[in-house]
Each structure stands twice: as C-alpha cells, then as structure tokens.
Amino acid sequence: MADYTLPLPRVGPREIELVGGKGAGLGALIDAGFPVPEGFVVTTAAYRDFLDATGLTGRPAAELHERIPQVPIPERVASAVLAAYAGIGGPVAVRSSGTAEDLADASFAGQHDTYLGVDGGQAVLDAVRDCWASLWTPRAVAYRERQGWDESELALAVVVQEMVDAEWAGVLFTADPVSGRRDHVVVEAVRGLGEDLVSGTVSGEHAVLDKSTARRVSGSVSVPDIGELVRLGREIETAFGCPQDIEWTRAAGRLQLVQARPLTALPTEPPAEPEAAPREAPRARRDYGMAADHMPFPPFPMDVSLFLRPAIRAMIGAARAAGLATPTLDEAIVEIGDGVVQIVPPQQVRFTRRALTGAPRAVPSLARLVSTSTSGWRARSEGTLVALCRRADAADLGALSDAELLGQVDALMGTLGSLMPSRFGAMPRGLLAGAAVERLIAAVVGRERADGLHAGLMSAVPCVTTEANATIDRLAAAVRADPELLRIYREQPAADVAERLRETAAGRALLADVEAYLREFGFREMSIFTVGLPPLRETPEVAHGLIKSLAQGPPADSDGAARLARSRAELRRARGLRARLLTPVIRRIVEVERRTAGFREDSHYQLVMTLAVARRLLLELGRRFVERDVLDAAEDIAYLERSEVTSLAPGAVREVVAARRAARRAALPGYTFVPATLQAQPEDASRVRGTPASRGAATGPVRVVRDESEFANLQDGEVLVCPYTNPTWTPLFALAAAVVVDAGGAASHAAIVAREHGIPAVMGTVNATRVLSDGQQVVVDGGAGTVELAGTLR
Structure with missing residues (x-):
C-alpha cells in the first residue's frame, strides 16, 4: 500500500515513472531547498492498480475517458490516498502529473486536468479519478499522436498539495x-x-x-x-x-x-546587443524574404498537414540525400501551442561525410531543376494544376460525397507539391540577373540614377498582378470621375459600399465591374498563405476598401508602359565606352529579370488559386459537419488536420477545435518563420530599424495598416506601416510615401514592389506596428534601414 502514495520530499527525477513529471519536478525543488507547499503524490502504481481492478486496462481511449470517473476506486488505493490526505487536511490543489509531462522536449502543458480548493476525503478521491480520466481526453490523445508518443505504457500520477x-x-x-x-x-x-x-x-x-x-x-x-x-x-x-x-x-x-x-x-539566443551609437548601422539578420510575407502568422493545423509538413519533409529528404546535415522534421516545425507551430530554419548549412557520394549523385537532378524554363513550367501548370482547379471550382459540391471532397483536396495538394520544386528551379537565373544588373546600370548612368532607372526598366511586367492593379486603378478612376460614386465611397465604410451602389444605375454598373474583377483576380490570398482564411473573392469589402483609398487620392501614375518606355529611352541615350559595351548586356539581363518577375507573380497566383479552391471544398465538408452537430462553424474545419477529419470521434472535434483556437489566438501576432539571428527590438519609437530594402528617404505621417480591413485608411503621402504584405496590398504603394514592414527582407514582396514604385522601404523591423502610431511624422531612410521621428534626428 505504501507505493500508492509518496510524500513530495521523497520523490525526484529518478522516480519519474512512478510520480510523473510534475511530481518529480516538485520533489527536486524541495531537495534543492526551494519553498514548495506541503503535499504528496498518488503514484502511477495506484493508477495501474485501479485500471486492473476495474477491468479497464487496455480499453480504448474514449471508453477510458468516459468510464474512469464513474468507477469506484478500490479500497486499498482509496485508503492510502485518504491516509496521506489526513496529514494535510483542509483544502488542497489536485494536479495531474503525467509520465510524459514537463520534459525538456515536450511540456504537455495544459493537456491534463487540475482541480483547486478540493476539500474533504471523498472530494479528493473524485478529483484524483478525474485527473486520471484527463489522460484520455481527445485533446491529450491528439497531442500525444502529434508528438509520436507510445501509449502502451502510459500512466498518470496525481500531485495533492496544500491549497x-x-x-x-x-x-x-x-x-x-x-x-x-x-x-x-x-x-x-x-x-x-x-x-x-x-x-x-x-x-x-x-x-x-x-x-x-x-x-x-x-x-x-x-x-x-x-x-x-x-x-x-x-x-x-x-x-x-x-x-x-x-x-x-x-x-x-x-x-x-x-x-x-x-x-x-x-528560440536561439540572439547575439548580444551593442551599446547604441549615433546613426547605428542596421544589424545583420537572416532574410527569409517572401516566406515571411506568405505566412506572417502561424498556419492552421489543416495548412500544416496539407502542404507545410509534406513540403518541409521533402526538402529535408532532398538535403540529406545530397549529404547536408539537416534538422529533423520536429526541429524544423516546432509546436509552440496546441496546434500552433513555428518554422525554425537551420542556422547554417553543413556537409556530412555522405556529401562525398550524395552530392555528385544530386548534381544531375539539381541541373535538371535549375534548367527548368518559365515557359515550360507555365505549360505544365496550365495543363495540370490550373485545369484541375477550374474543374473543382466549377463542380457541384453537393453531389460529391465526403470522401470525394477530400479526394479532390488531396489531388489539388498532390499536384501542387509535384510542381513546387521545378517552380523554384525556374527562378535562379532571374534572381541572379537582378542581383547583377543594377551594378551594370550604375556603371553606365551613375549610382544616383541606377535605382530609379532599374525600377523603371522593371515597370509594366506582364503578369496577373500588373493586370489586377491596372483594373483596380481603372475602377478607382471611374469613382473619382463620378461625384455621386465618389460621395458614396467617401461617406460609407468599405463593408457598406456595395449596398449603397445597388441604389443607382451607375452604382450597379460599377458593382458589376467589381464582381468581374473578383471573378478574375479573387483567388488572391489575403493575410496569410492558408486554407483557413478567406481569399479576396470571399471578401469584396477589401476591394471596395482599395477603391475607396485610391479614389480619394490623386490620379495614379499608373502608366507603367510609359515609364518603361522612358527608362529604355534613357538607357539608349547613355554615351561613352561603358554605355556602348554594357547597354546590350543590360537589355538582355533585364529581359531575363522581367520574365522571372512575371513568372514569380503568375506562378504564385496559381498556387494560391489551389488553396482558394481547396478551401471551397473543405468549407463544404465543414458545412456538413455543422449540420451533423460536429462543428459550430464551417470555417472551424481549418483547426483539424487532414487525417483528423476522418479519424477523430465526432464528440471530440469541438474540444480539439476550441483548444487550438485559443492557442492560435494567444500566438498572434507572431513570427512563423523564426530566423536564428532574429533580434528583439527595443520598444522605442525613436529607434525603429530593419533591413534596407529600397533606397531613398521620405518624410511623412505614419499610417498603421494592420490588415486588409484597414486599406481605406491610407491617404496619399503617408508612410505605410504594416505587419506584412502580399500582392493584394500593391495598389496602396501608389499612395505611400514609404513603406515600413515588421516582417520580411530585401527579397520580400513589399521590398520588390517598393523598388518598382521608387519609394523607400525598410523591412523586418519586428516592432514598427507596435511602437509607431498614426500621425507621427517620421523620416524613412530605405538605404540605411532606419525610421526615426522627425524631431529626433541626430
């Protein structure tokens, strides 16, 4: 009977299988002389004896969760618990202490139950039994499955302490x-x-x-x-x-x-912060570029299972085959909360001995990958991925079974995954071209003109983003030219504009044009690369917000074709030996860069089209789950992983969704991609710093735009301060005097667009949206990567 309970001073790490992680930790604290409330542990021996005596050993998790609270505790176990409790008396705290809990690699925090203010012997026994049952909640079972824990020897101890x-x-x-x-x-x-x-x-x-x-x-x-x-x-x-x-x-x-x-x-500890000095240079940081733009917030569990985990698993496999040392999948995708993950890229690339044989074998595959042409990829994607998206999007979803809906999702994701490696293989030549051409341009026209000329040569790149931006500019111009339409957009919140437009013939005509815009370009993602949040076509108020902001500003200088023609003419006018030698080279390199830029935008749009269509299929399944009283809302299906849609018991789904929703809410806002060199920035509005992304300096009032619902707030000449951007944000750059972004780097979407617009940009500031506020007058130096209050210049 003595092994059913143990006083806390008698336990420690050696007894973890008997007292669980929490009990062992408390015992170790006492042993080290730290103050801990008096208490004891109901050991795992008591739990196992209880299961054996009641015939519950080996029963399914759902049955254990349901029946453990209903079955009396055997007399020998109950007597031991009551005797130990008599030594404390009065109210106690009763806490679960799992054998797989409070470990260095997995905390299992919040997975098992705690009861406070428990008073009286029978109440203590009931609380112990309820803690045992919490070992088998759907949430705890799902957590262990994701961690890969073997449940065959699983047991739970219970800590009882003075309240x-x-x-x-x-x-x-x-x-x-x-x-x-x-x-x-x-x-x-x-x-x-x-x-x-x-x-x-x-x-x-x-x-x-x-x-x-x-x-x-x-x-x-x-x-x-x-x-x-x-x-x-x-x-x-x-x-x-x-x-x-x-x-x-x-x-x-x-x-x-x-x-x-x-x-x-x-996270990896950042380097020590040096003492601040006047005009301090921006710190070096790892640049994850457009990755941080595509996923600035933690993905939903469905995203992780559909494309994130398979993609990173494939990258790790390819790197290991080539002889590179890589993190494990669990090290690359770290769960920081219930269903919430962060992606931790490797700090450095290291070769192993396998590289002697693996690297040569990988060369032919790598050569084929980087030889992918943008035109060849487009043709393959149009014939497979885009065609599949169009068919699935046009399908009568009500006629499909649950299994057929999931099968369509799997087909979309599988096709997407098969095209991703070659998509990246098609881009290195264009990226290298962009890195080289600006120096050549500077050699011809001088450093001070190189930025502007390069941006002009990259104007009007034929692609879906250019077409979408031109369309929204035309819609804004139509509103600006019609006093009645302009009055509606000025007076109404973006969410209410559509209702007012329906009241007039001109409004209905404009509304039809907006709907056509959404049909053509509405697959565009909004805040995050995800199936969990609506794309543009599901949020027409965002389009109206863009029109509202643009229509109230001056006519956009959106004639990219004219700017391109002027820039090409300027390059032709350059004189001298360098110009004669380098101009033909610059033209060829710029054409490669332009083709790659257009391909980058078009292929990205095809990827997000896939997610928008997959979301439509999943929402249909979510609606069916609502009808079956499994979910509260169709969108909640994004909180499940793909396998859980069919494997979780219907009664467990709500609990899993609730826990994950709470964890995700607590994690926002936050970095999804965690650079090893990421620095915590001081909470000081006079010292916002980041990565230089687009040269030049501009002074203007701050306008913080936290998401697409605030697009209409940006006014002409303001400094756009935002947590992230994606192609949906690009029309705002025509109004902004400069751009300051929490996430991303010099290769990110905002940086590229800012350079094309010729406005300063500072990326990766981490804290700009927290420490800057609307109306503050700031100076943005895109070359130095600094943002300073206008009155604090040194």
Whole structure:
C-alpha cells in the first residue's frame, strides 16, 4: 500500500515513472531547498492498480475517458490516498502529473486536468479519478499522436498539495520565450489564484525584466518583492542547468513554488546587443524574404498537414540525400501551442561525410531543376494544376460525397507539391540577373540614377498582378470621375459600399465591374498563405476598401508602359565606352529579370488559386459537419488536420477545435518563420530599424495598416506601416510615401514592389506596428534601414 502514495520530499527525477513529471519536478525543488507547499503524490502504481481492478486496462481511449470517473476506486488505493490526505487536511490543489509531462522536449502543458480548493476525503478521491480520466481526453490523445508518443505504457500520477490562499500568483520564465534572450526574465502575474493565467483565460500583468538586476525592460507588474522572485528564478535555473518555466504563488509575504519545468521551444539566443551609437548601422539578420510575407502568422493545423509538413519533409529528404546535415522534421516545425507551430530554419548549412557520394549523385537532378524554363513550367501548370482547379471550382459540391471532397483536396495538394520544386528551379537565373544588373546600370548612368532607372526598366511586367492593379486603378478612376460614386465611397465604410451602389444605375454598373474583377483576380490570398482564411473573392469589402483609398487620392501614375518606355529611352541615350559595351548586356539581363518577375507573380497566383479552391471544398465538408452537430462553424474545419477529419470521434472535434483556437489566438501576432539571428527590438519609437530594402528617404505621417480591413485608411503621402504584405496590398504603394514592414527582407514582396514604385522601404523591423502610431511624422531612410521621428534626428 505504501507505493500508492509518496510524500513530495521523497520523490525526484529518478522516480519519474512512478510520480510523473510534475511530481518529480516538485520533489527536486524541495531537495534543492526551494519553498514548495506541503503535499504528496498518488503514484502511477495506484493508477495501474485501479485500471486492473476495474477491468479497464487496455480499453480504448474514449471508453477510458468516459468510464474512469464513474468507477469506484478500490479500497486499498482509496485508503492510502485518504491516509496521506489526513496529514494535510483542509483544502488542497489536485494536479495531474503525467509520465510524459514537463520534459525538456515536450511540456504537455495544459493537456491534463487540475482541480483547486478540493476539500474533504471523498472530494479528493473524485478529483484524483478525474485527473486520471484527463489522460484520455481527445485533446491529450491528439497531442500525444502529434508528438509520436507510445501509449502502451502510459500512466498518470496525481500531485495533492496544500491549497495556498494566494494574494498573487503567476508564471516566471527565466529566459524570454519570444526573443530567446537569456539575460531577461519574463513575469506574468494575477491577483489571487494563477490558474486562469496559466490556462489563458485571463491576461494578467506582464513584464520583461533584466535577469541580473530585476530592472524593468518593458511592461510592468505590481507584485511586491519582485526582486526576490527574480532571484529565486536565477537560483532555480542554476540548480537545474537550463531555462525554467516556473509557476509561483505569494501569500502572507511568502513566495512558494508549485511547478518548475524546462522551458521548451525556446528560440536561439540572439547575439548580444551593442551599446547604441549615433546613426547605428542596421544589424545583420537572416532574410527569409517572401516566406515571411506568405505566412506572417502561424498556419492552421489543416495548412500544416496539407502542404507545410509534406513540403518541409521533402526538402529535408532532398538535403540529406545530397549529404547536408539537416534538422529533423520536429526541429524544423516546432509546436509552440496546441496546434500552433513555428518554422525554425537551420542556422547554417553543413556537409556530412555522405556529401562525398550524395552530392555528385544530386548534381544531375539539381541541373535538371535549375534548367527548368518559365515557359515550360507555365505549360505544365496550365495543363495540370490550373485545369484541375477550374474543374473543382466549377463542380457541384453537393453531389460529391465526403470522401470525394477530400479526394479532390488531396489531388489539388498532390499536384501542387509535384510542381513546387521545378517552380523554384525556374527562378535562379532571374534572381541572379537582378542581383547583377543594377551594378551594370550604375556603371553606365551613375549610382544616383541606377535605382530609379532599374525600377523603371522593371515597370509594366506582364503578369496577373500588373493586370489586377491596372483594373483596380481603372475602377478607382471611374469613382473619382463620378461625384455621386465618389460621395458614396467617401461617406460609407468599405463593408457598406456595395449596398449603397445597388441604389443607382451607375452604382450597379460599377458593382458589376467589381464582381468581374473578383471573378478574375479573387483567388488572391489575403493575410496569410492558408486554407483557413478567406481569399479576396470571399471578401469584396477589401476591394471596395482599395477603391475607396485610391479614389480619394490623386490620379495614379499608373502608366507603367510609359515609364518603361522612358527608362529604355534613357538607357539608349547613355554615351561613352561603358554605355556602348554594357547597354546590350543590360537589355538582355533585364529581359531575363522581367520574365522571372512575371513568372514569380503568375506562378504564385496559381498556387494560391489551389488553396482558394481547396478551401471551397473543405468549407463544404465543414458545412456538413455543422449540420451533423460536429462543428459550430464551417470555417472551424481549418483547426483539424487532414487525417483528423476522418479519424477523430465526432464528440471530440469541438474540444480539439476550441483548444487550438485559443492557442492560435494567444500566438498572434507572431513570427512563423523564426530566423536564428532574429533580434528583439527595443520598444522605442525613436529607434525603429530593419533591413534596407529600397533606397531613398521620405518624410511623412505614419499610417498603421494592420490588415486588409484597414486599406481605406491610407491617404496619399503617408508612410505605410504594416505587419506584412502580399500582392493584394500593391495598389496602396501608389499612395505611400514609404513603406515600413515588421516582417520580411530585401527579397520580400513589399521590398520588390517598393523598388518598382521608387519609394523607400525598410523591412523586418519586428516592432514598427507596435511602437509607431498614426500621425507621427517620421523620416524613412530605405538605404540605411532606419525610421526615426522627425524631431529626433541626430
């Protein structure tokens, strides 16, 4: 009977299979001399004996979840628990302690249940039994499946501790889990019990503090004796040898610890920040370019399963075959919350011994890949991917079974995946051309004219984005020329414009043109490369917002063809030996660059067309799930992975969706792509810095546009400050004096478009949308990568 319960001072890491991760962690804290409330552990031996005695051993998860709370605990186990509880008396906290919990590589945080203020012997037994049942919730089962845990020997211990009547409670991270800085600690606190904070139902107070001095870096908390809490955190980290995630309480002036575990999924520590100096040069950072634009926020679980995980798995396989050292799939796609992932690219490329044989074998395949022509890829895509998209989009979805809908989605994703490698293989020549041609142009016309001339030579590239932008400009021009239409767009929010347009003949004609625009160009993605959020064709108010903003500004200088002709004429007029030698070379290289730029835009549009059509198929399935009372909304199907659509029990779906929705909401906004060199920027509006992306300087008032719903807010001559961009944003560049973006780099979409428009751009600032505010007068230096308040120039 003694092995059914153990006092906390008698347990530690060696007993983890008997007391679980939480119990072992608390025992280790006590052994190291840290203050922990009195308590004991109901061991895994008690759990296993309970299952054997009740005939539940080996039963399916759903049955265990349902029946464990209903079956009496055997007398020998109950007696042991009650005897241990008698040593404490009064209210207790009853917490699950899984054997696969609170580990360095997987926290399993929030997967199992906790009960606070449990008072009385029978209430304690009931709470223990409910904790056991929480081992088999659909959420916990799904989490283990994603982690690849073997459930055959799985067991759960339960920690029972004296209930602390907390005045304050919270969490202390001994490193910053966002920036990765080990010289900072993060404190989150609430008055009273901390369970709501840990579960995410309340936000509480939040502060980042210097680890050595406990001085505030950002935020604030009003917990008394914060220095003592930081000191405890330092000592715990030293004792256990790694950054810690610590839950604490404060009552009657005394701090106590109720949990400590390794801090998982911690970003790579950034280099030390040098002392600020006047006109400080921008820091070097890894540039993930358009990747950060395509997925600025964590993808939905459906995105991960349909295309993200297969794509990264394929890249890892190809790299390993060539002899490169690569991260594992779990290291490349890190789960930071329930269903929320971040993509962590490798810090460096290293060759292994396999490269001696693998690299030569990979050369023919690589050569074939980079020899892909843009015209050849277009033909293959039109005949396969685009044709499949058109057929699926025109299909009568109501006539298809669930399996047929999923089969169509799989066909779309499979075709997309087969074309992706050759798409990237078709672009290196154009990218290299772009890198080389500007120096050649500078040699002919001078450095000061090279940027503008290069941008002019890249004007009016024939592609879907150019056509879409020209169409929206024409619609805005029609509104600007009609006083009644202009009045409607000025007075009405973008979401209400369509209803007002229907009231007049001119409005109905314009509305028909907008609908035609959406049919032609509406596959365009909005905020994120995803099946989880609507594309442009599902959000006509975004198109009306663009028209509203453009129509209220001056006529757009949108004659790209004329600008191209002027730039070509300027290049022809150049004189001298360099001009005679280099001009023919520049023309040929620019044509390669133009073909690649057009291909980049058109092929990207075909990729997002695939996602828009797949979303339509999945929403049909989601609507059926709503009719069957499995989901609350059709869009919720994006919170499931592809395999879960058919494998999860209907009764478990809502719980899984709710947990993932909460985790995703908590993760936004945030980086999906996490560069190893990513720096945390200071929360100081006078020191916004990033990657130089388009040269030049401009002064103007800030306009923060956080997403497409705010397009109509941008006015002519304002500095566009935004978290990300994609091709849907490009018409705004005709109004902006400069562009400042939280994400991306010199190769990202916003940088390319800014260069084509000849306006300054600073990318990858991390913090611009947080520290800059509407109306602030700023100076944007696109060559230096800086944004400064107009009154703070040095």
